[in-house]
Amino acid sequence: MKFMRLIWVNLLRNKRRTVLTALSVTVALFLFATLRSVVTALDAVSEVGSETRLITRSATGITFALPQSYFERLRAQEGVRSVSWANWFGGVYIDASNFFAQFAVDQESYLAMYPEMAIPEDQKQAFFRERTAALVGSGLMERFGWSLGQNITLQGTIFPGDWEFSIRAVYVPEDPSFGDQMFFFHYDNLYEGVNGNIMPGWYVVQLEDPAAAPTVINQIDRMFENSSNPTKTETERAFNAGFVTMWGNIGFLVRAIGTAVFFAILLVAANTMMMAGRERIGENAVLKVLGFQDGLLFRLVLVESVLITVLGGALGVFGSKLLFGPNNFVNAFIPGFEVEWSTVLLGLAMAVTLGVVSGIVPAWQAMRLPVIQALRRVA
Amino acid sequence: MPLVEIKDLAKVFYRDSQRIPVFDGVNLEMEQGEFLSLMGPSGSGKSTLLHLLAGLDKPTAGRIVVGGADVTGMKRRQLAAWRAHHIGFVFQFYNLLPVLNAYQNVELPLLLTELTGRERREHVMTALGVVGLSDRAEHYPRQLSGGQEQRVGIARAIVSDPTILLADEPTGDLDAKSADEILTLLQRLNEEFNKTILMVTHDAHAAERAHAVMHLDKGVLSR
Ligand SMILES: Nc1ncnc2c1ncn2[C@@H]1O[C@H](COP(=O)(O)OP(=O)(O)OP(=O)(O)O)[C@@H](O)[C@H]1O
Numbered sequence: 051m052k053f054m055r056l057i058w059v060n061l062l063r064n065k066r067r068t069v070l071t072a073l074s075v076t077v078a079l080f081l082f083a084t085l086r087s088v089v090t091a092l093d094a095v096s097e098v099g100s101e102t103r104l105i106t107r108s109a110t111g112i113t114f115a116l117p118q119s120y121f122e123r124l125r126a127q128e129g130v131r132s133v134s135w136a137n138w139f140g141g142v143y144i145d146a147s148n149f150f151a152q153f154a155v156d157q158e159s160y161l162a163m164y165p166e167m168a169i170p171e172d173q174k175q176a177f178f179r180e181r182t183a184a185l186v187g188s189g190l191m192e193r194f195g196w197s198l199g200q201n202i203t204l205q206g207t208i209f210p211g212d213w214e215f216s217i218r219a220v221y222v223p224e225d226p227s228f229g230d231q232m233f234f235f236h237y238d239n240l241y242e243g244v245n246g247n248i249m250p251g252w253y254v255v256q257l258e259d260p261a262a263a264p265t266v267i268n269q270i271d272r273m274f275e276n277s278s279n280p281t282k283t284e285t286e287r288a289f290n291a292g293f294v295t296m297w298g299n300i301g302f303l304v305r306a307i308g309t310a311v312f313f314a315i316l317l318v319a320a321n322t323m324m325m326a327g328r329e330r331i332g333e334n335a336v337l338k339v340l341g342f343q344d345g346l347l348f349r350l351v352l353v354e355s356v357l358i359t360v361l362g363g364a365l366g367v368f369g370s371k372l373l374f375g376p377n378n379f380v381n382a383f384i385p386g387f388e389v390e391w392s393t394v395l396l397g398l399a400m401a402v403t404l405g406v407v408s409g410i411v412p413a414w415q416a417m418r419l420p421v422i423q424a425l426r427r428v429a
Numbered sequence: 430m431p432l433v434e435i436k437d438l439a440k441v442f443y444r445d446s447q448r449i450p451v452f453d454g455v456n457l458e459m460e461q462g463e464f465l466s467l468m469g470p471s472g473s474g475k476s477t478l479l480h481l482l483a484g485l486d487k488p489t490a491g492r493i494v495v496g497g498a499d500v501t502g503m504k505r506r507q508l509a510a511w512r513a514h515h516i517g518f519v520f521q522f523y524n525l526l527p528v529l530n531a532y533q534n535v536e537l538p539l540l541l542t543e544l545t546g547r548e549r550r551e552h553v554m555t556a557l558g559v560v561g562l563s564d565r566a567e568h569y570p571r572q573l574s575g576g577q578e579q580r581v582g583i584a585r586a587i588v589s590d591p592t593i594l595l596a597d598e599p600t601g602d603l604d605a606k607s608a609d610e611i612l613t614l615l616q617r618l619n620e621e622f623n624k625t626i627l628m629v630t631h632d633a634h635a636a637e638r639a640h641a642v643m644h645l646d647k648g649v650l651s652r
């Protein structure tokens with residue numbers, strides 16, 4: 051397009067202003083792409099978790115354990131197919147910044163309940179056989195460059211001491227939102243390490259029929275209602291969603307802040323274009339004298355405005371994509387968090403919108419500019 | 430048939446509810462290849478007349494016909510296209526775009542044509558050659574003297590080979606020597622290239638360079 055040079059020199063006329071405006075769009079769209087992906091990932095997480103599994107935990111709070119005896123009593127319930135349990139370990143690998151989730155589980159009953167984890171049969175058997183064996187998510191393996199058979203040490207925080215594990219099995223999740231950064235080991239190992247001074251953190255209850263969930267939940271919680279350890283039971287999905295609801299408020303906040311930032315940037319970009327428009331009243335009048343059509347001036351201003359926001363915006367969304375591509379460092383906290391191409395496209399579309407909206411008024415003014423009055427100022 | 434025909438032209442400006450009549454019943458004919466200068470006191474409506482002739486504003490009454498085309502009857506869109514073809518405008522303060530160099534400034538009117546980049550280049554270099562600035566093509570307005578800037582302005586006005594050249598005090602901002610060069614250039618354009626020129630000026634000596642001098646005073650145009 052032969053007018054491109056004219057647009058370009060106009061763009062670079064006030065380099066600092068143009069660059070600052072473009073960079074503010076960069077920041078806004080980086081935030082947009084990242085936050086949108088966080089919210090999407092959190093939404094996906096709240097959908098994970100089966101409706102056929104229940105989580106039974108202490109009614110007192112998530113950090114309170116339940117007696118071992120509950121295992122048999124849960125298993126005896128009508129509508130219950132099988133029961134397993136797990137504990138949060140909370141160890142540190144070398145440095146606290148290397149966060150990932152670790153669970154002590156009753157290995158055989160647990161894995162039987164979680165077909166979402168695909169594990170080669172020989173590895174699974176190796177994991178079952180050895181007391182200090184660990185089962186590790188494929189993403190976590192990649193993150194730390196671990197290999198099968200490697201020994202690793204975790205420093206206990208809840209359970210003091212150095213804990214040695216041998217990686218015997220690797221799982222690949224069927225769905226990324228299940229998470230590929232978890233670490234499992236034998237509950238027995240933990241039990242012996244603390245000399246039996248521990249109880250299950252929560253129970254997982256497999257239902258015969260998901261439709262019976264409300265009835266079974268009721269039965270279980272009623273059974274323990276008047277014991278010294280009352281329970282709170284919900285479906286696994288509801289349990290996960292509960293975590294996300296905590297996040298959900300953050301999600302709302304994030305959206306609110308994102309929207310506010312977006313409008314702030316809109317004002318910045320609009321202000322830049324208005325200033326640019328005012329500075330060029332005389333020049334635009336001259337262009338009209340030369341025979342430039344009103345519509346052409348309109349488009350020139352609009353393209354310039356869109357160019358600023360799209361160049362800035364592209365930097366933001368592609369930056370976000372680059373930083374949060376597949377298997378990024380945030381996946382330990384938010385499984386499945388990734389900036390998708392659809393988000394990149396949406397971000398670019400927003401950048402275009404931003405450019406059009408911020409350029410429309412000055413473009414309109416350039417179009418409607420009364421040549422005679424404007425010329426009087428310069429001629 | 431004359432190239433330019435102005436008949437019973439009237440212009441009244443309205444500011445708020447105030448009526449500002451500029452002139453009424455102005456008549457003028459210009460032949461192809463004619464070079465006229467227009468004098469008159471400040472505020473007499475010289476610029477207004479040029480603006481009307483260029484189709485930048487609408488008259489209150491009367492008709493303007495240029496090369497057989499009725500300018501007063503055209504719509505905004507048509508006027509812009511017509512202007513690009515038929516009008517070359519030279520301003521007192523040159524009005525070059527500061528972000529474009531001489532070459533690019535002269536090229537501007539050609540961007541509105543179907544010419545290829547190569548053809549545009551030929552036209553631009555020819556126009557710059559005519560005004561004697563072939564070696565300044567890459568210079569930006571701030572790197573040129575006033576006289577040189579005005580010559581670029583004239584190159585821009587003639588590059589698309591318009592029917593008529595309108596110059597509103599083209600020497601008004603120049604020293605005597607530069608002004609003389611510009612007037613000589615306009616004379617040459619008229620004599621060598623047979624350009625039709627209407628030049629507004631306050632300087633009687635400058636006005637003398639034209640074939641005839643017109644006076645506009647108190648709404649009356651006289652030869
Ligand atoms: N847009 C406008 N609105 C109101 N009045 C106007 C407008 N444009 C011009 N005028 C008035 O019309 C009259 C003629 O103005 P014009 O600029 O044509 O004069 P001029 O002969 O070119 O003067 P000068 O020699 O100072 O350039 C002046 O009184 C001016 O104030």
Ligand SMILES: [Mg+2]
Nearest residue numbers: 475476477597
């Ligand atoms: Mg004037």
